[in-house]
Amino acid sequence: MKKLPCIAYHASVLIICGHFAFANNAPRPFILQEMTWVDVRDYLKKNDMVIIPLGSTEQHGPHLPLGADFYEALEIAKRISEKTGVIVAPLAFAGYSESHMGFPGTISVKTDTLEQYVFECVRSLIAHGFKKILFFNFHGGNNIVQANLIHRINHTTSATAIAIGIGGTIRKDVPADAYEKFFDWHAGLGETSLLLFLTPELVRMERVENPTLQFRFTKEPQKMKELFEKNPGLAKVWEEQIGVPEQTGKGGASHEFSSNGIWSLNDVTKSNAELGKKRVDAMVQSIAEFIEEWKKSGSSN
Numbered sequence: 001m002k003k004l005p006c007i008a009y010h011a012s013v014l015i016i017c018g019h020f021a022f023a024n025n026a027p028r029p030f031i032l033q034e035m036t037w038v039d040v041r042d043y044l045k046k047n048d049m050v051i052i053p054l055g056s057t058e059q060h061g062p063h064l065p066l067g068a069d070f071y072e073a074l075e076i077a078k079r080i081s082e083k084t085g086v087i088v089a090p091l092a093f094a095g096y097s098e099s100h101m102g103f104p105g106t107i108s109v110k111t112d113t114l115e116q117y118v119f120e121c122v123r124s125l126i127a128h129g130f131k132k133i134l135f136f137n138f139h140g141g142n143n144i145v146q147a148n149l150i151h152r153i154n155h156t157t158s159a160t161a162i163a164i165g166i167g168g169t170i171r172k173d174v175p176a177d178a179y180e181k182f183f184d185w186h187a188g189l190g191e192t193s194l195l196l197f198l199t200p201e202l203v204r205m206e207r208v209e210n211p212t213l214q215f216r217f218t219k220e221p222q223k224m225k226e227l228f229e230k231n232p233g234l235a236k237v238w239e240e241q242i243g244v245p246e247q248t249g250k251g252g253a254s255h256e257f258s259s260n261g262i263w264s265l266n267d268v269t270k271s272n273a274e275l276g277k278k279r280v281d282a283m284v285q286s287i288a289e290f291i292e293e294w295k296k297s298g299s300s301n
């Protein structure tokens, strides 16, 4: 068969794949750095949304990569892009991770610095015509930065920003109590399962060891659930005291209360890719549905 000339070939692909928003052969997911300015110009004729993954580079126990949160944010955002055709623009590898500085390799950026950096990146995107900014955060330490960014974008620019990941209400996940024994916040069963599904080549399961945890609030972490059920206010105090920098003197830095950087009372050796897949599917589905609703609403920003 005679080979079609390149332009004709692309045109025929366009006709077959009529759902492509712009005239190029860029495969989904759409990652900004992998596109050309021509692709972005054509995308903006049909769509004004951009997903910005936010993560961190911080210790995640002896078995998960330092970039766990970055990879989770990026890999899940890519799956949302595959489903919705929305561009993903990764801007930062690091986040605010002061509490983890006791472990080698952790990189922490001050909240003001991170906010200013991301804001300037977003300002560039807005200048080109992006109007709907969707932050897909996957690191709790970034919540304050994300909240400030959203407020600043919404109150000082023509764009509308919203949180679709951690720190927002759009994302639906497998309910934590389906697998979590009260406390499984960092590098635990839930997160290890996510990465066993998303980036199994980066997980060293042979190194997993359940941590010894020691909080100043109570010497017996296993009894905390009982205590907090009786006194929910105390749970709030405890939550405020963990994940804080060592310099605060609260004993809430990662290396002060966890023997190996894992924050979990679960049996982390039971982590599995099936749970990870269920979690990813639930998140991608709920966020994709929201994106389609926002697209359909006809809102110009």
Ligand SMILES: [Zn+2]
Residues within 6 Å of the ligand: 060, 068, 069, 138, 139, 186, 187, 191
């Ligand atoms: Zn994490």
